Amino acid sequence: MTLTDSSPRTAGRREGDTAIRTTGLTKRYGRVTAVDGVDLHVPAGVRFGLLGPNGSGKTTLVRMLLGLVHPTAGSVELLGSAMPRHAATVLPRVGALVENPASWSHLSGRANLRLLDAAGPGGRRRDRRTRVDDALERVGLGGVDRRPVRAYSLGMRQRLGIAAALLRAPALLLLDEPTNGLDPRGIGEMRTLLTALNEGGTTVVLSSHLLSEVEALCTRVGVMDAGRLVLAEDLAALRTPTGLVTVRTPDPARAAAVLGDAVTARSGDALTVRAADPAAVNARLVAAGVAVAGLAEQRRSLEQVVLELTGSGSDRIASAMTGGVR
Template identity: 65%
Template sequence: MSSSASVIRTDGLTKKFGRVTAVDAVGLDVREGDVYGFLGANGSGKTTTVRMLLGLVLATSGSIEVLGEPMPASGRDVLTRVGALVEGPAAYPHLSGRANLALLDSAGPDGPRRTRDRRIEESLERVGLAQVDRRPVRAYSLGMRQRLGLAGALLRRPRLLVLDEPTNGLDPQGINEIRRLLLELNREGTTVFLSSHLLGEIEQLCTRVGVLDGGRLVLQDEMDALRGPTGRTEVRTPDPARAREVLASITDVDVEPADDGLLVRGLDPADLNDRLVSAGVRVSGLAPERRRLEDVVLAATTSGTDRFGREGERP
C-alpha cells in the first residue's frame, strides 16, 4: 500500500473561523485503493475538513491535492471523478428519487443522456431503492434519504468516494448493506474516504485510519499497524480454571481471565498449546491478542472515547 499513488493529500491544512481554529495544520495521506477511515468525535473538525477537500469551504492556509490536482483550482475537472455525500443528502422533496437523480446527473458535464437512465437504475439498485424510487422524497425515511444521497454519489462511477456519516439513520440491516456495498465498490477499484465518529464502523471497514482530535490529526496509519499484537495470546478453552492451574506453576507467565478463556503472556503459542494439551486441558483456539482501535484512539486523543459512538449510538 505504501507505493500506491496519493488520491488525497493535504499539507498544513488549516481553517479558522474568526479566532476559532476548526482545523489545525492537518496532513492527510489517502492512497489509491484505500478504505480510509477519518475518525473523530462530533465537533472535532471532520466535516469542515471534508468540505475543504471538495472545495465547498476555502482553507485559511495549507494545500490540498485530490486525484493529483490542486483544489479548489482544479475542482471543475476533479469533481467529475468524485462521488460525495456530505452533511446528509439534499433533494427536492416533491420529486421522486429517480427524478432527483436525473436532475443531479444533468447538472454535470460528463453525464451523457444516452447512458443516464441505465446509470440511475444501477445506482438505485445498488443502494436498495429500485422498488421505491417513484414515491416522492418527502415520504422517505431518514435512512431512505441517506440511500438516495449515496445513489447520487455513485452516479458517475467515481474513482474516489467521499462520505460523511453515510450510515446515519439506517437500521442495523441497512448499515450492513451499506458496508457490503462500500467494500464491493472498493474491490472494483474505488478509493473510499469515510468520515465517521463510530469506532465500530471504522474498525470493520477501513484499511487505513486518520484520527482528528480538536482539529488536529493526532494519528494516521494502516489499520493492521494500529491493531498490532499486544504480546499476549488469547486461549479459548471450556475449562479456564484447569488451564490457570496448569500455568500457575510456570515462572514468568502472566495469566488473566477473558470472555472465552484466558489471556497469557510469557509463553510461545506453540509451547503454550503443548503444555495445556499435555495436561489434559481442552483448547478450542489460540490466537495473538490484537490491540483494539478504541484503546489506540483513547491513548491518542484528549477527548476520550466517551465522545465516540459505538454501534447503535449517536453521541
C-alpha cells in the same frame, strides 16, 4: 433489497498513486482554528476512515477537499490535481455525501437523481436513465416507486444520497456518516457495497461515529482532535498485541492449574493468559494433556487507540457507543 455493485472494475491503478494529499491545510473562522495545519496522504485504493470527537474539524476538512470551503492556508490535491483550480476536471471523478443528503422533497428519488445528474459536471444525457437506474439498484432502491422523497424514511434518504454519489462511477468516494439511519441489515449491506466498490478500484474515504464499522470496513484510519490530524496509519499496524492470549478449553480448571500465575481472568471455558507467544501457551497445555479448543492473541481495538489519542476521559467518542463524531 440487496445492495449490489454493478460498476465495471477500474483498471490501471498504479502502486503508490495518491487519491488525496493536503499540505499545511488550515481553516480559521475569526479567532477559531477549525483545521490546523493538516498534512494528509490517502493512497489510491484504500478504504480510509476519518475519526475524531465532535468539533475536531473532520467535516470542515472534507468540505475543503471538495472546494466547498476555501482554506485559510495550505493546499489540496485530489486524484493528482490541485483543488479547487482543477475542480472542473476532478469533481466528475469524485462522488460525495457530506452531512445530510440534499433533495427536492416533493419529487421522487429517481427524479432527484436525474436532476442531480443533469446539473453536475460531465453528465451525459444519452445514458442518464441507465446510470440513474444502476445507482438506485446498487443501494437497494431499485424498486422505488414514484412517492416523493418527503415520504422516505431516514434510511431511504441516506441510500438515495449514496446513490447520488455513485452516479459517475467515481474514482474517489467521500462519505460523511454513510450508515446514518440504516438498520443493522442495511449497515451490513452498505459495508458489502463499499468493499466491492473498493475492490473494483474506487478509493473510499468515510467519516463515521461508529468505530466498530470503521474497524470492520477500513484498511487505514486517520484521527483528528482539536483541528489537528493526530494519527494516520494502517489499521493492521495500530492493532498491536496486548500481551494477553484467550484460551478456550473444555477443562479450564486443569488448564488454570498448569498455567498458574499467568492466568489473569477466567470466564466459563475461557481463560485470559499473560503470554508473549500463543504457540508456547498451546505447547505447554498440550504437553500437560489439556485439550485446547481455541487460542487467540488479544489486540488493541480501534476504540482503545482513539480514546488514547483524544482523551480517555472524554464522552465525545463513540464506537457503536453513544454521542457523535463530526
